[in-house]
Amino acid sequence: MRLDLSLYLVTDPGLCARAGLVETVVAAVRGGVTVVQLRDKHASDAEMIDQARRLKAALAGTGVPLIINDRLTVALESGADGLHIGQDDGDVAAAREALGEGAILGLSVQRHDQLARVDVEQLDYLGLGPVFATPSKHDHSEPLGFSGLASLVAASPLSSVAIGGLKAEHTSAVRDTGAGGLAVISAICGQADPEAAARRFFV
Numbered sequence: 001m002r003l004d005l006s007l008y009l010v011t012d013p014g015l016c017a018r019a020g021l022v023e024t025v026v027a028a029v030r031g032g033v034t035v036v037q038l039r040d041k042h043a044s045d046a047e048m049i050d051q052a053r054r055l056k057a058a059l060a061g062t063g064v065p066l067i068i069n070d071r072l073t074v075a076l077e078s079g080a081d082g083l084h085i086g087q088d089d090g091d092v093a094a095a096r097e098a099l100g101e102g103a104i105l106g107l108s109v110q111r112h113d114q115l116a117r118v119d120v121e122q123l124d125y126l127g128l129g130p131v132f133a134t135p136s137k138h139d140h141s142e143p144l145g146f147s148g149l150a151s152l153v154a155a156s157p158l159s160s161v162a163i164g165g166l167k168a169e170h171t172s173a174v175r176d177t178g179a180g181g182l183a184v185i186s187a188i189c190g191q192a193d194p195e196a197a198a199r200r201f202f203v
């Protein structure tokens, strides 16, 4: 099935705690989210596997894939649909080898020199960012702005999703760069009504 990057929800344990992780994701998917990434920097592997299994069950029948952030073991053991890794999160070819052909594999890219090293044979999509500074990722790189994003998208050999400080009102500007969609944490997680928050990206 074609990967639809239109609205890519990245979860945050703190921000999703308000309504609950599974409840937030289910509501966001009702609102139009097309991909979900489970991201938790502090949970143990066992805790994350449990969360991933619960999310995977909740997403059954929706067609929305579940991606795991950073942890290959969790992706492999939870039955998730794929893995998202950054520049320092391990080897792309090794991840592909372990995951198999059918899994989704995404890579973060912040700069043009990183694009030049992207292995298009092994990857399905790129996460490009941050577009703007964001408190949701303390160690993020220098923000790209829309012009920097457009420049990376133009040189990207794969479909891409923009990330970092994005809100619903940025949808058309991001789409104008040629990116396949927007990835967000705080514009959906932690909002009083995650379903309505997701819907705002489609008006």
Ligand SMILES: Cc1ncc(COP(=O)(O)OP(=O)(O)O)c(N)n1
Binding pocket: 008, 010, 037, 039, 069, 070, 084, 085, 086, 087, 089, 106, 107, 108, 109, 126, 127, 128, 129, 137, 161, 163, 183
């Ligand atoms: C869709 C998407 N794009 C980029 C990232 C960032 O990944 P990374 O650079 O590995 O940083 P962490 O998320 O691991 O802090 C992402 N998670 N998702």
Ligand SMILES: Cc1nc(C(=O)O)sc1CCOP(=O)(O)O
Binding pocket: 010, 108, 127, 128, 129, 130, 131, 133, 134, 135, 136, 137, 140, 141, 163, 164, 165, 166, 183, 184, 185, 186, 187
């Ligand atoms: C997880 C993540 N990765 C980024 C990158 O630039 O690679 S920015 C980011 C956090 C995005 O959260 P929010 O939508 O709340 O700004």
Ligand SMILES: [Mg+2]
Binding pocket: 069, 070, 084, 085, 086, 089
């Ligand atoms: Mg990472």
